[in-house]
Amino acid sequence: MTTSALANGLSSLKGSTVQLECPVTVTDSGNLHWNFRFGSQDMIYSINSRINPHLPADILERINITGNHTIGEYHLSIRELQESDNGIYECYITGTASVYRHQLTVIVDPSxxxxxxxxxxxxxxxxxxxxxxxxxxxxxxxxxxxxxxxxxxxxxxxxxxxxxxxxxxxxxxxxxxxxxxxxxxxxxxxxxxxxxxxxxxxLKPLWPIFLQKSVSTEETVPLNVSCISHGSRPAANFTWFIGQTNMDVTINSTETKTLNLSTETFSVTSTLSYSVDRTYNRQMVTCKASNINV
CATH class of the missing domain: 2.60.40.10 (Immunoglobulins)
Structure with missing residues (x-):
């Protein structure tokens, strides 16, 4: 006996209806059988348009033989597909050498x-x-x-x-x-x-920017300088350094934090107020923005 397998089989969703088409038609001298095979199971579903009455009730109520029966066309229709319908369906005409196979895969969505x-x-x-x-x-x-x-x-x-x-x-x-x-x-x-x-x-704070291009003050007037940084989440904290030794003077600063609702990020302005004398003349003042989570 020769077996002709259909190219890729058929896949259909659980609960849907599928029609398995037999590519041959039957003449008066033969009968067209539909069989189901899965593992050790081997069941006759139909002979021509007659459905096997001994099939389980759940199968009987869901299958039908379609096609133009007057020309010997018999297709197998299965509705409300179940996982148990997975398997190989064969159609063949008695007295011939060819068996045509459909591999049906019932697709079940994940939960x-x-x-x-x-x-x-x-x-x-x-x-x-x-x-x-x-x-x-x-x-x-x-x-x-x-x-x-x-x-x-x-x-x-x-x-x-x-x-x-x-x-x-x-x-x-x-x-x-x-x-x-x-x-x-x-x-x-x-x-x-x-x-x-x-x-x-x-988000890391963006590079801080001095709000003044240069700073000048008198010995008797505290240095007052501000830095701003945008785009941080959570809000950035500032550290201030001054002089050749990068002395940490952050304790002398105050911060203002503003939430930008459109970006959900913070802009932080830090202002340093620090008393200096002539030894600080032309010394560097540095502001650094950072946040602990980045």
């Missing part, structure tokens, strides 16, 4: 898909300049679900059941970008299960 380490406010925390590993996992599904990870709508990684993607030394350009993970089946372009989060980074 959920999740991005690891997402906070209650749907934010995924990271730190500017450090590696960030993004992990996406699907729960359940048959066969193993395909995963797609997107950042701002662009696919950055694909996998099955679970995947890991590393953003190396993540830059602030990723801050507040949307991460989306889809789970489904690539073969039938079906992706209905989704989880998303927002990348939310601890």
């Amino acid at each position: 959920s898909v999740n991005i690891d380490n997402v906070l209650e406010d749907e934010k995924l925390q990271g730190t500017e300049g450090k590696d960030l590993i993004i992990t996406c996992r699907a729960v359940g599904g048959q066969p193993q679900p395909d995963l797609k990870l997107l950042i701002s709508g662009i696919i950055v990684a694909i996998g099955k059941q679970s995947l890991h993607f590393t953003l190396l030394k993540i830059s602030r350009s990723y801050d507040r970008k949307t991460i989306t993970c889809y789970a489904g089946n690539e073969e039938i372009s079906h992706y209905q299960i989704v989880d998303s989060a927002k990348l939310y980074l601890n």
Whole structure:
């Protein structure tokens, strides 16, 4: 007996309807059989348009023989597909040498898909300049679900059941970008299960800027100078140094912090007030902005 296998088989979603077509028609001298094989199971589903009455009730109520019977065309239709319908379906005409096979795969969606380490406010925390590993996992599904990870709508990684993607030394350009993970089946372009989060980074303060181009004062008047830094999260802290030995004079400074609601970052202004004498003339004053989480 010769067996002719259909190219890629068929895949269809659980709960849907599929029609398995037999490529041959039957004449008056033969009968067309549909058989089901899975593991040790071997069941006759139908002979021509007659469905085997001894099939389990769950199968009987879900199958039908379609096609133009007047020309000997008999196709097998299965509705409300179940996982138990996975297997090989064979059609053949008695008295001939060929058997035509369909490998049916019933696709079961995963129960959920999740991005690891997402906070209650749907934010995924990271730190500017450090590696960030993004992990996406699907729960359940048959066969193993395909995963797609997107950042701002662009696919950055694909996998099955679970995947890991590393953003190396993540830059602030990723801050507040949307991460989306889809789970489904690539073969039938079906992706209905989704989880998303927002990348939310601890951000370094931008380079501090003096608010004055130069500073001059009298010996009897305290030095008064201000620095500003933008773009930090959490808010930056300032350190002040003065003189050739970089003496720390931060204790003599005060800070004002302002939250920018559109970027959710802080601008910090620090003002140093320090009494100096002529020995400080032409000495350097340095302000440094930093935050402890970056």
